[in-house]
Amino acid sequence: MSARDRILGKLKATMPATAPALPDVGGWFATHRVVESSADKAKRFRACIELAHAEVHAVTSANWLAKLLEVLRAKQIDKLLVAEETAHGEAVLNDFPRHGIDCQTYDLPIEAWKSEMFQQTPASLTVARAAIAETGTLILWPNADEPRLMSLVPPVHIVLLDAGKIYNTFFEAMQTEGWANGLPTNSLLISGPSKTADIQQTLAYGAHGPKELVVLMIGDEQ
Amino acid sequence: MSEHILQFKPSEGFRARSKAVVDNPFLRQSFRGAMDFLMSKRAAQFPDSEELESLRTLGESIRQYNLAKLPTLLEQLEANLTRNGIQVHWAETPDEANAIILGICQARSAKLMVKGKSMVSEEIELNHAAEAAGIGALESDMGEYIVQLAGEKPSHIIMPAIHKTKEEIARLFADKVEGVDYTDNVDALIQIGRNVLRQKFLEADIGLSGVNFAVAETGTLCLVENEGNGRMCTTAPPVHIAITGIEKIVEKLEHVPPLLSLLTRSATGQNISTYFNMISSPRKPGEKDGPSEVHLVLLDNGRSQAYADEQLRKTLQCIRCGACMNHCPVYTRIGGHAYGTTYPGPIGKIISPHMLGLEATSTMATASSLCGACGEVCPVKIPIPELLMRLREEAFTAPHANPSMVGQGAGYSWLMTSVWKGWAAVYRSPSLYGVATWLGSRFSWLMPSKQGAWTSVRVPLKPAPRRLRDMLKERGE
Ligand code: SF4
Numbered sequence: 001m002s003a004r005d006r007i008l009g010k011l012k013a014t015m016p017a018t019a020p021a022l023p024d025v026g027g028w029f030a031t032h033r034v035v036e037s038s039a040d041k042a043k044r045f046r047a048c049i050e051l052a053h054a055e056v057h058a059v060t061s062a063n064w065l066a067k068l069l070e071v072l073r074a075k076q077i078d079k080l081l082v083a084e085e086t087a088h089g090e091a092v093l094n095d096f097p098r099h100g101i102d103c104q105t106y107d108l109p110i111e112a113w114k115s116e117m118f119q120q121t122p123a124s125l126t127v128a129r130a131a132i133a134e135t136g137t138l139i140l141w142p143n144a145d146e147p148r149l150m151s152l153v154p155p156v157h158i159v160l161l162d163a164g165k166i167y168n169t170f171f172e173a174m175q176t177e178g179w180a181n182g183l184p185t186n187s188l189l190i191s192g193p194s195k196t197a198d199i200q201q202t203l204a205y206g207a208h209g210p211k212e213l214v215v216l217m218i219g220d221e222q
Numbered sequence: 223m224s225e226h227i228l229q230f231k232p233s234e235g236f237r238a239r240s241k242a243v244v245d246n247p248f249l250r251q252s253f254r255g256a257m258d259f260l261m262s263k264r265a266a267q268f269p270d271s272e273e274l275e276s277l278r279t280l281g282e283s284i285r286q287y288n289l290a291k292l293p294t295l296l297e298q299l300e301a302n303l304t305r306n307g308i309q310v311h312w313a314e315t316p317d318e319a320n321a322i323i324l325g326i327c328q329a330r331s332a333k334l335m336v337k338g339k340s341m342v343s344e345e346i347e348l349n350h351a352a353e354a355a356g357i358g359a360l361e362s363d364m365g366e367y368i369v370q371l372a373g374e375k376p377s378h379i380i381m382p383a384i385h386k387t388k389e390e391i392a393r394l395f396a397d398k399v400e401g402v403d404y405t406d407n408v409d410a411l412i413q414i415g416r417n418v419l420r421q422k423f424l425e426a427d428i429g430l431s432g433v434n435f436a437v438a439e440t441g442t443l444c445l446v447e448n449e450g451n452g453r454m455c456t457t458a459p460p461v462h463i464a465i466t467g468i469e470k471i472v473e474k475l476e477h478v479p480p481l482l483s484l485l486t487r488s489a490t491g492q493n494i495s496t497y498f499n500m501i502s503s504p505r506k507p508g509e510k511d512g513p514s515e516v517h518l519v520l521l522d523n524g525r526s527q528a529y530a531d532e533q534l535r536k537t538l539q540c541i542r543c544g545a546c547m548n549h550c551p552v553y554t555r556i557g558g559h560a561y562g563t564t565y566p567g568p569i570g571k572i573i574s575p576h577m578l579g580l581e582a583t584s585t586m587a588t589a590s591s592l593c594g595a596c597g598e599v600c601p602v603k604i605p606i607p608e609l610l611m612r613l614r615e616e617a618f619t620a621p622h623a624n625p626s627m628v629g630q631g632a633g634y635s636w637l638m639t640s641v642w643k644g645w646a647a648v649y650r651s652p653s654l655y656g657v658a659t660w661l662g663s664r665f666s667w668l669m670p671s672k673q674g675a676w677t678s679v680r681v682p683l684k685p686a687p688r689r690l691r692d693m694l695k696e697r698g699e
Contacts, residue, residue, distance in 0.1 A: 109510045115424060207449035
């Protein structure tokens with residue numbers, strides 16, 4: 001008999017005859033969490049993620065590129081990893097080279113350029129699928145265009161977020177978007193730059209992932 | 223690298239290890255400081271007691287619901303993971319788990335494994351098994367990296383290096399990391415770790431991680447972390463191996479948000495961790511990174527024994543937040559290493575007997591004041607004090623047929639049981655009590671002045687020269 005059969009056999013032999021009722025998670029969130037207006041959600045999201053040491057800039061669809069350039073200049077970054085097959089990636093690729101920013105694309109499997117990714121990629125730009133106000137969290141679903149390591153390896157990670165896509169809670173995000181019907185290879189919640197408090201409870205940023213997280217929050221055109 | 227200095231031998235030297243910490247004011251101060259810090263951070267996260275209580279009740283019901291269906295959910299998880307392309311392995315014992323993991327490594331001729339934080343990998347002593355097989359196993363969680371460099375074990379399940387000061391870590395890095403000079407600047411120390419480990423993430427053949435929640439309905443492995451090392455281990459190397467105890471399973475994805483909220487708030491007082499990573503498959507065609515193979519090892523190691531008993535099953539509700547140890551007056555004084563088990567503190571006392579047997583762990587259940595703090599803070603309402611009482615009973619009553627636990631009666635002593643029986647008999651019978659107190663008052667001078675542990679910090683016990691009942695009789699009352 002295999003280990004699997006032995007383990008399952010033991011558990012089945014002692015499993016309770018009846019299971020308790022399915023916990024009412026939806027009911028709990030309905031009675032315990034505020035539902036806010038879009039403006040309030042954006043405010044709360046921003047306050048929470050800033051508390052976790054992220055940098056947030058409110059931008060519009062007209063000025064985000066200029067803001068991004070300003071952020072890169074302020075940080076003295078002249079190289080940015082972007083995705084080719086996305087609208088925001090193309091916008092950057094069309095505009096930034098003339099400003100002296102070297103735009104790198106993730107067009108090969110990681111095996112072909114792993115050391116370069118780890119050693120010579122100072123910053124990246126990706127898009128957030130949505131966000132969560134309650135905890136100041138970005139939701140990312142990396143894909144073939146914007147692979148997983150883009151949001152992890154470069155020391156500065158810049159994220160574009162549509163302020164209209166902020167949910168109240170993690171629960172609301174997964175329910176509204178029907179995540180239980182299928183999740184991608186890797187989905188992520190990100191709530192600030194990488195950090196640790198493993199040395200004498202002293203908080204330090206940039207433990208393994210990005211040292212800086214910059215959010216460009218695209219809101220109304222005013 | 224590791225010299226295997228601190229092997230886990232809970233039964234041996236528990237008192238001596240505890241005493242060593244209690245006698246060291248420096249260590250006591252650092253544990254006290256760290257626990258005060260964690261307790262206040264947790265308290266700040268739960269300002270609303272009604273919300274906390276209702277969320278704990280929800281968390282408890284989610285864990286109990288899922289445990290009630292455990293074997294069915296394991297089968298569902300296996301089917302969905304397999305459908306998603308993740309290979310599932312089962313291990314009854316630590317040796318089996320190590321053999322599975324090393325088998326995967328050997329099939330790829332792997333030289334280096336980078337490890338994210340995983341207490342289950344500590345439980346199976348994977349690092350030593352890997353080293354014996356000629357495979358480097360490098361801890362990449364900063365705290366774990368520090369204790370590994372020091373040749374030690376974690377002293378806390380969330381903050382492995384909590385017993386070390388920054389000066390000690392500075393000396394350790396200067397001694398053991400090539401080309402590093404002494405600095406006790408925390409940012410600089412983290413940078414040193416980051417630089418070493420980044421190179422290893424780049425080179426490693428295998429990434430190993432734990433699992434915080436495995437979701438049966440979607441076939442998803444969830445990981446909670448702040449550093450990004452978990453994401454590195456599960457993304458950068460070509461193979462990812464995850465290992466988890468069989469109990470860390472939920473049926474529905476919607477069960478995750480309440481448990482995640484309870485976990486991060488109880489553990490480190492964060493409203494959420496920096497990263498929450500949900501892995502549902504290996505790299506798909508067209509994707510440019512992520513491992514091409516993902517494996518999950520499901521480990522029993524005594525959990526099915528806990529499962530078999532309705533009361534002991536509650537042990538498996540644990541979501542490994544560490545709050546019980548942060549609030550435990552015993553842990554705060556003796557630290558994590560004194561226990562000599564992978565899991566220290568209150569959770570260690572109730573889970574370790576299932577993993578190691580009561581022969582090795584019978585004293586642990588007695589190392590509690592039963593103050594109840596652990597049960598009060600547990601986010602999933604595990605009645606830890608009640609379970610400790612049960613374990614004391616299992617360990618110290620005479621061995622009988624059909625025991626619920628391996629090692630039942632291991633701490634049984636005929637003499638101790640007889641003394642207590644005699645004590646009970648005396649206190650049940652007024653005449654026997656009369657005789658005993660008469661003898662006690664007459665012969666109180668016979669009491670020795672050294673009475674073992676009692677007199678190490680207290681005056682000797684001595685019956686009063688005159689009995690209360692005699693004095694009352696004299697006063698005519
Ligand atoms: S027993 Fe409760 S408090 Fe202790 S680690 Fe487990 S979940 Fe946390």
